[in-house]
Amino acid sequence: MSTQDATDRHQQKMQKHKEKVDAAIERAQEERGVIIVLTGNGKGKSSSGFGTLIRTLGHGYKAGLVQFIKGTWDCGEAKILSQLDGLSHEVMGSGFTWETQSKEKDQQAFDQAWPKAKAMLSDPQLRTVMLDEITYMLSYKLLNFDDLKEALINRPPMQNVILTGRGAPTALRELADTVTDMKMEKHAFKAGVKAQPGIEW
Numbered sequence: 799m800s801t802q803d804a805t806d807r808h809q810q811k812m813q814k815h816k817e818k819v820d821a822a823i824e825r826a827q828e829e830r831g832v833i834i835v836l837t838g839n840g841k842g843k844s845s846s847g848f849g850t851l852i853r854t855l856g857h858g859y860k861a862g863l864v865q866f867i868k869g870t871w872d873c874g875e876a877k878i879l880s881q882l883d884g885l886s887h888e889v890m891g892s893g894f895t896w897e898t899q900s901k902e903k904d905q906q907a908f909d910q911a912w913p914k915a916k917a918m919l920s921d922p923q924l925r926t927v928m929l930d931e932i933t934y935m936l937s938y939k940l941l942n943f944d945d946l947k948e949a950l951i952n953r954p955p956m957q958n959v960i961l962t963g964r965g966a967p968t969a970l971r972e973l974a975d976t977v978t979d980m981k982m983e984k985h986a987f988k989a990g991v992k993a994q995p996g997i998e999w
Contacts, residue, residue, distance in 0.1 A: 829956075830956065831925075831953070831955060831956045831958040832959075832975040833958075833975050833976070834850070834959065834974065834975065835961050835962075835966050835971060836960065836962045836963075836978050837963060837966035837977070837978070838964065838978070838979040838981055839980070839981065839982045840981045840983075841985060842980055843963065843964075843980055844875070845875065846962075846978070847928045847960040848875040848876075848928070850926065850958075851928055852882075854925050854926040855882050855883075857925075859925035860884040861885050861924055861926045861927065862886040862887075862921070862924045863876070863885060863886070863887045863928045864918065864928070865887075865888070866890045866911060866929065866930060866932055867890070867931035886918060888914040888915070888918075890911040891910065891911070901938075908935060908940040912935075920949075920954070921957075922957065925957065925958065926958040927957060927958070927959050929959065929960070929961045929962070931962055932946070932961045932963055933964060933966050934963050936967060936970070946970075947969070947973060950973065
């Protein structure tokens with residue numbers, strides 16, 4: 799095959815690809831906020847959500863972040879985000895629920911954080927709201943799914959919501975517009991490598 803033939807074939811292939819992309823863009827004309835669920839056992843769920851918050855802020859929009867599990871950690875992403883204009887940031891005080899080992903204390907901490915999350919979910923000025931590790935609140939039965947569903951359904955029309963955490967229930971997956979299930983193939987920690995700041999938190 800000559801160089802020109804290869805060039806022509808590549809151009810034709812890219813033209814077909816462009817036509818498919820253009821057609822998909824043409825079909826997607828509905829304008830509204832979306833619900834994004836980042837779940838699975840793989841690493842990177844919260845990091846992906848934080849990246850989207852940065853993207854939102856980068857476009858000049860306001861955003862909200864509520865951390866339900868990692869509250870007591872020295873979280874690198876949250877430290878940077880909290881310095882950026884336009885972000886409302888709340889932390890559930892108890893941090894890791896398996897550290898407290900007290901359902902009552904966890905419920906009290908959640909009951910203080912949830913109204914702040916609901917306030918964000920009703921604020922039309924917040925373009926994106928991230929509920930970090932919210933799935934644990936469901937699995938530990940600190941949060942009733944119907945309460946979460948009601949808040950999500952009644953949020954401002956253009957508001958996007960990111961929900962992270964392992965084990966997202968089927969009902970939440972069905973409610974979401976976008977679901978990413980992160981798979982873990984290998985993890986250094988499981989091989990005995992110590993967790994480190996800048997990578998794990």
